[in-house]
Amino acid sequence: MAPMAGVSDAAYRLMARAGGAPLAYSEMVSVTGIHYASEKTWELVDPDPAEPDLAVQLFGSDVDHFREAARAARERLGARLALVDVNMACPVPKVTRNGAGSALLDDPARAAAIVGALVEELDVPVTVKIRIGRTPQKIVGPAFARAMEEAGAAAVAVHGRFASQMYRGSSDAGQIRRVAEAVGVPVIASGDALDAPRAAALLRETGAAACFVARGSYGNPWVFRDAAAALAGEVPAPRPAALRLAAFRLHVRLLVATGAHIARARSLAGWYLRGVPDAAAWRERAMHCVGVDDYLALADEVEATL
Incomplete structure (x- = not known):
C-alpha cells in the first residue's frame, strides 16, 4: 500500500492489511517536523497497536534532520519499523520549493548524502521513491x-x-522498466495501478519486483489480494455493494478506534459508495454527516435501497 498524504493513516493501513497488502506505508512525514518535536508529526509515524510493522516515508532536504529523524523513528518504533523511505517524488510546490520531494531529482549529490546518512543510522532497509524526471x-x-x-x-x-x-496524463511503464534494467536492487513500480488487473499488468510490463497501489485502493481494500490472484491467472469475483458498505462501516469505526478525525469519513463515503444506485445523492448526504453514528446510519439507508 503506497504512502498517500492525507489518506494512509492507521485506519487506512489496517483496512489495506485486511485486504491483503503485505506492506503498508505511513503518510509523508517531515524530518523538519520531527526536528522541532512536533507531536502532530509524530502522529503520522506512530503505528497503531494492531499493526505488525510500518514503512515510514520521510521528506525534507536537510541531511542532519534526516539523521535525527532516523534515530528518533528507530527508537520510537523499535522492531516495528519495517523500513525508511525517502520521498524524492512529490511534485507539490510547497514541498519542492524547499528542495524536498522531486526537487532532489535535480540534486543527486544531496539525495545520495541523505541516503548514505540514513544507511549509517539504521539497521533496517533504506529505500527511495522517485519520478522519472x-x-x-x-x-x-x-x-x-x-x-x-x-x-x-x-x-x-x-x-x-x-x-x-x-x-495528469499516463504513467510510463516503459520508463519504469528502464530503471528496473539499470539497477541491481528491487524496483517498485508506481503509477496507474487503478485496479487489480492493471496492477498485475504493471508488474509484467515493467519487470518490477513489486507494485505500489494508491488510488486503486480507494474504497477497494481487496485490491491487494485481487492483484495477487490476477498475477496467478485468476479472475477476482466482484464485490457486491452490501459487502462494500460493510467495509465502509468497519473503516469508519477504525477511524474512531485509531483516533483519526471523523471528517476523513467524507472521503471514504465517496469512495465506498461508487457504483451504488443514486451514488451522487448519497455522497452529497455524506458531506453533511457529523459523527460516526451519522455515517453508519447513512450506510444502513443505502443498504435498505439495494
Whole structure:
C-alpha cells in the first residue's frame, strides 16, 4: 500500500492489511517536523497497536534532520519499523520549493548524502521513491536510481510520470522498466495501478519486483489480494455493494478506534459508495454527516435501497 498524504493513516493501513497488502506505508512525514518535536508529526509515524510493522516515508532536504529523524523513528518504533523511505517524488510546490520531494531529482549529490546518512543510522532497509524526471526534457530515472543504489538504497520505487505532470496524463511503464534494467536492487513500480488487473499488468510490463497501489485502493481494500490472484491467472469475483458498505462501516469505526478525525469519513463515503444506485445523492448526504453514528446510519439507508 503506497504512502498517500492525507489518506494512509492507521485506519487506512489496517483496512489495506485486511485486504491483503503485505506492506503498508505511513503518510509523508517531515524530518523538519520531527526536528522541532512536533507531536502532530509524530502522529503520522506512530503505528497503531494492531499493526505488525510500518514503512515510514520521510521528506525534507536537510541531511542532519534526516539523521535525527532516523534515530528518533528507530527508537520510537523499535522492531516495528519495517523500513525508511525517502520521498524524492512529490511534485507539490510547497514541498519542492524547499528542495524536498522531486526537487532532489535535480540534486543527486544531496539525495545520495541523505541516503548514505540514513544507511549509517539504521539497521533496517533504506529505500527511495522517485519520478522519472522533473520534466520531459530531462529524463533522469536510470542514472538517478543507480546513484541511489550506490549510496546504499535497498530498493527504488519509480512513479512513471514526470514531476511536471503532477498526476495528469499516463504513467510510463516503459520508463519504469528502464530503471528496473539499470539497477541491481528491487524496483517498485508506481503509477496507474487503478485496479487489480492493471496492477498485475504493471508488474509484467515493467519487470518490477513489486507494485505500489494508491488510488486503486480507494474504497477497494481487496485490491491487494485481487492483484495477487490476477498475477496467478485468476479472475477476482466482484464485490457486491452490501459487502462494500460493510467495509465502509468497519473503516469508519477504525477511524474512531485509531483516533483519526471523523471528517476523513467524507472521503471514504465517496469512495465506498461508487457504483451504488443514486451514488451522487448519497455522497452529497455524506458531506453533511457529523459523527460516526451519522455515517453508519447513512450506510444502513443505502443498504435498505439495494
